[in-house]
Amino acid sequence: MSSSPIRAGYNFAYLDEQTKRMIRRALLKAVAIPGYQVPFGGREMPMPYGWGTGGMQVTAAVIGHDDCLKVIDQGADDTTNAVSIRAFFRDLTGVETTEQTEEATLIQTRHRIPEKPLREDQILIYQVPIPEPLRFIEPSEVETRKMHALEDYGVMHIKLYEDIAQFGHIATAYAYPVQVNGRFVMDPSPIPKFDNPKMDNSPALQLFGAGREKRIYAVPPYTDVRSLDFEDHPFEVQRWEASCAICGSEESFLDEVVMDDQGHHEFICSDTDYCRTRLAQQEESA
Amino acid sequence: MSTQPLLQVREITKLYAANKGCADVSFDLYPGEVLGIVGESGSGKSTLLSCLSARLAPDSGSIHYHNRAGESLDLYSLSESRQRQLQRTEWGIVHQHARDGLRMGVSGGANIGERLMATGERHYGNLRGTAEQWMSDVELDIDRIDDKPTTYSGGMQQRLQIARNLVTHPRLVFMDEPTGGLDVSVQARLLDLLRRLVTELNLAVVIVTHDLAVARLLAQRLIVMRRGEVVETGLTDQVLDDPQHAYTQLLVSSVLTP
Amino acid sequence: MQTMIEVEGLTKVFTLHNQGGIQLPVFSGIDFRARQRECTVLFGESGSGKSTLLRSLYANYLPTSGSIRVFHRGEMVELTGAPSQTLLDIRRETIGYVSQFLRVIPRVSTLDVVAQPLRERGVDQDRAHQCAGELLERLHIPERLWSLPPGTFSGGEQQRVNIARGFIVDYPILLLDEPTASLDQRNASVVVELIREARQRGSAIVGIFHDADVREAVADHIFEIDPTQKSESRAAS
Numbered sequence: 068m069s070s071s072p073i074r075a076g077y078n079f080a081y082l083d084e085q086t087k088r089m090i091r092r093a094l095l096k097a098v099a100i101p102g103y104q105v106p107f108g109g110r111e112m113p114m115p116y117g118w119g120t121g122g123m124q125v126t127a128a129v130i131g132h133d134d135c136l137k138v139i140d141q142g143a144d145d146t147t148n149a150v151s152i153r154a155f156f157r158d159l160t161g162v163e164t165t166e167q168t169e170e171a172t173l174i175q176t177r178h179r180i181p182e183k184p185l186r187e188d189q190i191l192i193y194q195v196p197i198p199e200p201l202r203f204i205e206p207s208e209v210e211t212r213k214m215h216a217l218e219d220y221g222v223m224h225i226k227l228y229e230d231i232a233q234f235g236h237i238a239t240a241y242a243y244p245v246q247v248n249g250r251f252v253m254d255p256s257p258i259p260k261f262d263n264p265k266m267d268n269s270p271a272l273q274l275f276g277a278g279r280e281k282r283i284y285a286v287p288p289y290t291d292v293r294s295l296d297f298e299d300h301p302f303e304v305q306r307w308e309a310s311c312a313i314c315g316s317e318e319s320f321l322d323e324v325v326m327d328d329q330g331h332h333e334f335i336c337s338d339t340d341y342c343r344t345r346l347a348q349q350e351e352s353a
Numbered sequence: 354m355s356t357q358p359l360l361q362v363r364e365i366t367k368l369y370a371a372n373k374g375c376a377d378v379s380f381d382l383y384p385g386e387v388l389g390i391v392g393e394s395g396s397g398k399s400t401l402l403s404c405l406s407a408r409l410a411p412d413s414g415s416i417h418y419h420n421r422a423g424e425s426l427d428l429y430s431l432s433e434s435r436q437r438q439l440q441r442t443e444w445g446i447v448h449q450h451a452r453d454g455l456r457m458g459v460s461g462g463a464n465i466g467e468r469l470m471a472t473g474e475r476h477y478g479n480l481r482g483t484a485e486q487w488m489s490d491v492e493l494d495i496d497r498i499d500d501k502p503t504t505y506s507g508g509m510q511q512r513l514q515i516a517r518n519l520v521t522h523p524r525l526v527f528m529d530e531p532t533g534g535l536d537v538s539v540q541a542r543l544l545d546l547l548r549r550l551v552t553e554l555n556l557a558v559v560i561v562t563h564d565l566a567v568a569r570l571l572a573q574r575l576i577v578m579r580r581g582e583v584v585e586t587g588l589t590d591q592v593l594d595d596p597q598h599a600y601t602q603l604l605v606s607s608v609l610t611p
Numbered sequence: 612m613q614t615m616i617e618v619e620g621l622t623k624v625f626t627l628h629n630q631g632g633i634q635l636p637v638f639s640g641i642d643f644r645a646r647q648r649e650c651t652v653l654f655g656e657s658g659s660g661k662s663t664l665l666r667s668l669y670a671n672y673l674p675t676s677g678s679i680r681v682f683h684r685g686e687m688v689e690l691t692g693a694p695s696q697t698l699l700d701i702r703r704e705t706i707g708y709v710s711q712f713l714r715v716i717p718r719v720s721t722l723d724v725v726a727q728p729l730r731e732r733g734v735d736q737d738r739a740h741q742c743a744g745e746l747l748e749r750l751h752i753p754e755r756l757w758s759l760p761p762g763t764f765s766g767g768e769q770q771r772v773n774i775a776r777g778f779i780v781d782y783p784i785l786l787l788d789e790p791t792a793s794l795d796q797r798n799a800s801v802v803v804e805l806i807r808e809a810r811q812r813g814s815a816i817v818g819i820f821h822d823a824d825v826r827e828a829v830a831d832h833i834f835e836i837d838p839t840q841k842s843e844s845r846a847a848s
Contacts, residue, residue, distance in 0.1 A: 386699075588698055
């Protein structure tokens with residue numbers, strides 16, 4: 068693969084080389100201590116916080132001329148956020164971009180992990196809004212860092228306990244806390260818990276960037292990622308009565324879509340590439 | 354008594370300024386014993402309690418704790434993680450203000466279960482059962498188990514705090530003015546509860562109070578503090594009935610009796 | 612007979628630091644002995660220090676000088692300067708004390724108040740309650756009151772609850788501070804019986820009794836405290 072020229076007056080991938088090195092050092096540390104939140108000197112990006120500045124800085128630090136980039140938002144390649152970020156990197160790196168999971172070497176994501184299993188030569192980069200899984204119960208950063216250091220994680224189960232006490236089951240559906248490599252408790256970013264099992268023992272490297280909070284963390288390939296639960300209320304993923312209205316899949320994560328003003332609604336795959344690929348296969352074999 | 358002391362305190366000093374803090378405090382505490390620390394506000398009682406419970410490193414002196422496994426532990430040479438482990442297993446800490454000792458944002462049941470979850474309990478049904486048992490042991494209505502402590506009265510919050518601490522069957526409980534700020538009738542009920550639990554569970558307690566009536570009711574022994582120093586120690590009734598030091602005499606004679 | 616209490620040169624002076632350090636001498640140089648199976652009555656004018664002496668024997672008051680030794684676990688143990696641990700042990704096992712007034716604990720039932728010394732010695736609840744019930748019955752406290760806290764009882768009733776609490780354990784030494792002060796004839800005679808029974812079992816009893824009839828009924832020795840002169844002991848007539 069070869070890259071086309073980039074916009075004049077800008078460095079490759081927007082960030083200067085020293086900043087990229089700084090972020091790469093943080094990434095190396097994050098990979099060495101799976102699930103540990105490494106502080107880094109987050110830079111201003113040409114977009115607001117909450118739009119994925121953390122994920123973009125990580126992508127900018129690791130992207131090379133030979134990469135092929137895919138960007139997804141809510142599982143889709145065609146949302147404003149996904150299209151804009153893709154355009155940004157095409158403009159400032161000249162690398163190839165794709166909407167197909169299979170072709171991508173780098174996948175920057177918000178809210179989903181692709182349905183198609185990832186490979187060893189792929190890197191998944193998450194945009195993270197709140198990296199600290201203990202934040203909901205402990206507002207002090209000093210204290211949460213101490214709790215991580217001392218593996219003082221009793222409070223994590225409080226959230227799950229409260230769910231069961233209130234709803235009869237663990238109602239937490241996204242950003243479901245996991246323990247990485249039997250050590251650090253980690254917030255997997257707001258992916259649905261449906262995707263949690265995909266993180267476990269994944270062949271792909273998983274990197275997480277939180278721009279506003281200036282934290283980076285990582286799950287190296289083939290790392291144990293366990294979703295927290297109770298013995299008598301084991302971890303479970305979402306299941307649907309329906310199947311995808313477009314491709315008919317019964318295994319993928321479904322979005323409910325309102326079809327008209329009469330309130331008719333349908334379920335369709337949230338992963339647009341997965342849905343499209345299935346549809347193409349069905350048409351081929353038909 | 355032939356048993357080993359639970360806590361051996363030697364020449365503990367923690368001074369913020371001259372006469373501010375505590376100076377040169379030594380005593381032994383035995384299993385099942387209730388020790389009262391009395392004195393007016395600012396006399397160093399709470400500073401001493403913080404030092405004893407591994408929450409505030411003293412300037413000098415040593416504290417040894419004899420743990421359940423029979424080891425003698427030098428508190429301030431333990432790692433912070435061992436200190437925390439002690440605090441949530443073999444010890445309890447009851448704060449004067451329940452909101453310092455409770456998680457106000459989660460339910461009563463979760464408050465009671467937290468220590469158990471922290472020590473590895475992963476069975477919701479067991480957690481629930483234990484929480485219900487403790488609610489009734491401290492005379493809280495089980496129907497309130499899923500309510501947040503913010504909806505509890507002051508007395509209920511204090512009882513919840515006690516349940517939350519006792520759930521791991523600690524051997525040593527530190528209490529800082531546990532009845533302070535409560536109505537008299539609520540106080541009486543709480544005192545009675547504490548007395549019963551102390552006897553039934555054979556708890557050793559260090560209780561800080563400025564209320565001599567509370568001290569008389571709960572403590573077998575007293576330490577009287579003034580301006581950071583221990584001015585008198587002895588059996589509770591002896592200290593209160595035949596005080597030797599001028600300050601203790603003043604303290605005792607200043608109590609209003611209805 | 613085994614000497615249970617041995618007092619030598621006991622002096623008590625109260626110093627009131629907050630009133631110019633004024634010194635109030637109560638008695639000085641008291642020598643005193645109490646033996647097993649004997650009842651010694653402390654006698655003297657009001658203010659002569661009978662109660663102070665009795666309270667000193669219980670380590671409730673701290674002697675100014677002198678020595679108090681009691682027979683505890685097979686040996687004479689010095690009370691003055693003993694660690695709190697030892698004193699608490701002695702109170703749990705060896706010395707019982709019935710004061711004039713019951714110190715009421717809110718919300719604790721009469722039966723539990725009386726049974727408490729047995730419970731502290733590890734007796735199970737049923738057995739302790741049974742013993743408590745028997746004593747309360749002898750002292751004419753009606754059963755319907757047993758489940759109530761004694762705080763609202765009359766002075767005489769509280770006194771009897773206090774007595775039951777003191778006699779529930781067979782203490783080798785029993786100190787009685789005017790146990791019959793507010794009792795009627797019928798209940799006073801029950802107390803006399805209880806004292807005699809305790810003495811029969813081998814207790815050494817030291818008491819203060821204002822009631823001359825009770826005093827004569829129980830005293831083996833009279834120890835007269837005279838703060839101005841040397842106090843002395845004589846056999847009861």
